[in-house]
Amino acid sequence: MSNPLLEIKNLKTSFRIGEEYYAAVDDVSLNVNKNEVLAIVGESGSGKSALAFSVMGLHNRAKIEGDINFKGRNIANLPFKEMNKFRGKELSMIFQDPLTALNPLMEVGRQIDEVLTLHNKNMPKSKRKNYIIELLERVEIPRPKHVYNQFPHELSGGMRQRVIIAIAIANQPELLIADEPTTALDVTIQAQILDLMRELKDDLGSGVILITHDLGVVAEMADRVAVMYAGEIVEVADVKTLFEDPKHPYTRSLLSSIPLVDSAQDKLHVIHGIVPSLKHLPRQGCRFSARIPWIDASAHEEHPELHEISPGHFVRCTCYKHFYFPEESKEEQNHDTAQS
Numbered sequence: 001m002s003n004p005l006l007e008i009k010n011l012k013t014s015f016r017i018g019e020e021y022y023a024a025v026d027d028v029s030l031n032v033n034k035n036e037v038l039a040i041v042g043e044s045g046s047g048k049s050a051l052a053f054s055v056m057g058l059h060n061r062a063k064i065e066g067d068i069n070f071k072g073r074n075i076a077n078l079p080f081k082e083m084n085k086f087r088g089k090e091l092s093m094i095f096q097d098p099l100t101a102l103n104p105l106m107e108v109g110r111q112i113d114e115v116l117t118l119h120n121k122n123m124p125k126s127k128r129k130n131y132i133i134e135l136l137e138r139v140e141i142p143r144p145k146h147v148y149n150q151f152p153h154e155l156s157g158g159m160r161q162r163v164i165i166a167i168a169i170a171n172q173p174e175l176l177i178a179d180e181p182t183t184a185l186d187v188t189i190q191a192q193i194l195d196l197m198r199e200l201k202d203d204l205g206s207g208v209i210l211i212t213h214d215l216g217v218v219a220e221m222a223d224r225v226a227v228m229y230a231g232e233i234v235e236v237a238d239v240k241t242l243f244e245d246p247k248h249p250y251t252r253s254l255l256s257s258i259p260l261v262d263s264a265q266d267k268l269h270v271i272h273g274i275v276p277s278l279k280h281l282p283r284q285g286c287r288f289s290a291r292i293p294w295i296d297a298s299a300h301e302e303h304p305e306l307h308e309i310s311p312g313h314f315v316r317c318t319c320y321k322h323f324y325f326p327e328e329s330k331e332e333q334n335h336d337t338a339q340s
């Protein structure tokens with residue numbers, strides 16, 4: 001097997017609250033290959049952004065343990081300056097909110113130029129300008145020469161997000177992290193931005209970590225999916241397997257909480273409760289158990305592990321074998337149990 005572009009091993013990212021550190025990312029191991037989109041899904045507070053920011057080295061006050069191997073080099077805890085050699089060049093991030101990610105006081109062209117110059121000190125100004133205009137064209141911004149001199153507030157939300165993408169790909173990164181890249185956009189613009197990201201990924205051959213809580217985006221974009229709950233990965237599978245044969249109760253709950261147009265699904269399941277706050281995350285046993293109280297305690301492992309139940313399909317805790325939705329009738333449950 002070829003070496004992964006990114007290999008995260010036993011990553012633990014902890015924030016200090018009062019006198020103690022609490023892990024928001026707790027012993028996470030994941031790989032991303034070249035030309036692959038790995039989606040990370042989970043509710044708000046599950047640790048997705050903390051994971052992404054750890055890879056980008058943007059958590060200067062968190063405690064980071066474990067390894068983040070990028071092209072074979074461990075970049076966890078690199079000094080900020082050293083990390084800057086990678087950031088914006090080989091590693092790049094698309095942020096959720098284009099208004100806060102852009103400098104409101106600087107023209108679009110100059111903002112892209114800054115990132116470009118940082119890593120291409122010898123490129124002459126005229127060449128840079130041409131390249132930036134090509135980049136704006138590449139992300140399908142109409143009248144790129146005009147937009148070059150515009151300020152972010154003069155552009156629509158969709159256009160601003162295209163500028164963010166242009167900045168992120170300016171130096172042709174090998175790994176691109178997109179944190180909720182379309183959440184702030186309306187649905188038609190979302191689809192255009194997703195199309196664009198897919199095209200760019202194919203052109204650049206980059207690996208992509210796509211962070212989202214939107215399973216529609218996952219179905220559209222991802223090759224593989226990691227489901228995160230309370231700081232842990234609870235299931236990993238290729239996208240087809242995850243949608244057709246989800247196992248973990250949390251994955252199943254997420255999937256059955258969204259309406260699917262072309263499915264025979266007739267009941268939507270509501271996931272009760274919320275991800276507990278960092279200080280109150282359960283650290284013992286199955287972290288999801290409190291949200292499925294109708295499942296007998298004996299179904300959970302004492303120290304839940306990721307089990308590889310088929311090649312490339314990992315599930316944490318054996319409780320998946322005993323899970324059913326309370327809405328399901330006894331008959332359905334018995335039928336399911338007999339089949340599994």
Ligand SMILES: Nc1ncnc2c1ncn2[C@@H]1O[C@H](COP(=O)(O)OP(=O)(O)OP(=O)(O)O)[C@@H](O)[C@H]1O
Nearest residue numbers: 015024042043044045046047048049050051277278
């Ligand atoms: N700088 C910080 N200091 C303290 N706690 C933090 C910090 N950043 C995140 N957290 C906590 O860590 C946990 C995980 O947060 P994170 O933002 O990674 O979740 P998320 O899954 O990305 O959620 P969202 O989808 O809302 O961005 C949350 O409980 C959050 O409050």
